[in-house]
Amino acid sequence: MKLINKLSIVVSVYNEEAVLDKFYETILPILEGIDSDYELIFVNDGSRDASPAILDRLAMDSKKVKVIHFSRNYGHEAAMIAGIDYSSGDGIVCMDADLQHPVECIPQILDTFNQGYEVISMVRTANKSAGFVKNLTSGLFYKILNKISEVHFEENASDFFAITKKPAEVLKKHFRETSRFLRAYVQSIGFKKTTIEYEAHDRAAGESKYSIKGLFKFSVQAMLSYSDLPLKIASLCGTFAGIACVLLIIYSIYMKIRVGAPGGYTTTVVVICFMFTVLFFLLGIIGEYLAVILSEIRKRPIYLVRDAVNFEKDQEKENE
Numbered sequence: 547m548k549l550i551n552k553l554s555i556v557v558s559v560y561n562e563e564a565v566l567d568k569f570y571e572t573i574l575p576i577l578e579g580i581d582s583d584y585e586l587i588f589v590n591d592g593s594r595d596a597s598p599a600i601l602d603r604l605a606m607d608s609k610k611v612k613v614i615h616f617s618r619n620y621g622h623e624a625a626m627i628a629g630i631d632y633s634s635g636d637g638i639v640c641m642d643a644d645l646q647h648p649v650e651c652i653p654q655i656l657d658t659f660n661q662g663y664e665v666i667s668m669v670r671t672a673n674k675s676a677g678f679v680k681n682l683t684s685g686l687f688y689k690i691l692n693k694i695s696e697v698h699f700e701e702n703a704s705d706f707f708a709i710t711k712k713p714a715e716v717l718k719k720h721f722r723e724t725s726r727f728l729r730a731y732v733q734s735i736g737f738k739k740t741t742i743e744y745e746a747h748d749r750a751a752g753e754s755k756y757s758i759k760g761l762f763k764f765s766v767q768a769m770l771s772y773s774d775l776p777l778k779i780a781s782l783c784g785t786f787a788g789i790a791c792v793l794l795i796i797y798s799i800y801m802k803i804r805v806g807a808p809g810g811y812t813t814t815v816v817v818i819c820f821m822f823t824v825l826f827f828l829l830g831i832i833g834e835y836l837a838v839i840l841s842e843i844r845k846r847p848i849y850l851v852r853d854a855v856n857f858e859k860d861q862e863k864e865n866e
């Protein structure tokens with residue numbers, strides 16, 4: 547059954563001058579070969595190298611190549627969201643520009659869509675280029691996230707995923723938080739889901755744009771938006787502190803009756819110190835959540851588009 551008449555490929559680009567031409571050369575024959583119309587949307591996430599010029603050139607070459615230039619660097623996730631917002635296909639595939647996500651999977655994705663699946667998570671079987679530490683930490687990250695959150699996240703799921711129009715509408719409408727974790731949203735929205743395995747290639751050229759610091763920030767954000775375990779820890783600590791205090795009080799009363807000693811400074815000091823420790827700990831956690839709430843109520847735009855190439859006029863307006 548043919549359910550997909552048009553496929554949108556969304557590619558985020560940040561300083562990828564070294565790979566863009568190669569990417570285009572590799573993906574073009576595949577897209578020309580599939581049994582549906584397509585559009586190739588590049589989102590230039592504020593690149594400072596020759597990427598914008600290369601993308602504009604590719605857009606001149608074919609009307610099916612569309613380019614969104616961000617006004618500055620907003621990050622990979624914002625780029626993918628923009629691409630989804632501007633897409634007009636019945637199926638959308640989000641992938642990286644560095645050829646780590648094999649473009650050869652596209653026909654298989656299309657087949658899977660045509661079988662009626664609506665959300666396809668692409669699962670890495672191996673990531674040669676990531677290195678031992680990155681593979682280990684990302685494995686650990688998913689283990690922890692799955693333990694503490696209600697939604698199940700596919701381990702090794704990547705930013706390589708494909709969704710049909712319906713889940714895309716849901717993402718557009720309801721997942722506009724500024725602290726986002728797109729691949730988790732994709733897995734949490736339900737719909738008819740499946741996974742496809744792929745082997746991650748080495749980056750074709752250029753360097754990884756993600757730093758350890760960035761990944762850490764990303765993980766903390768994911769945990770905060772998908773779990774309230776930190777809040778539960780706070781209440782657990784409160785409970786234990788409470789029990790400890792009651793025991794201490796009973797103990798000091800008992801000692802006073804039994805030995806007749808005055809209340810004792812030690813007890814007082816211990817209790818006060820303990821309570822303050824717990825109090826500060828709780829404040830810390832509440833602070834984390836407040837930070838998230840604050841960023842949500844600010845309602846800052848997820849991205850601002852400087853320029854959009856090859857889009858229908860009304861579609862451009864719609865997304866403004």
Ligand code: UDP
Binds near residue numbers: 557619620643753756
């Ligand atoms: N990227 C982006 N904005 C950023 C950082 C990265 O759009 O701020 C893009 C980048 O061009 C690439 C994809 O996101 O297409 C994945 O980045 P990268 O390959 O550097 O990450 P890694 O594969 O090493 O995790």
Ligand code: MG
Binds near residue numbers: 754
């Ligand atoms: Mg990469």
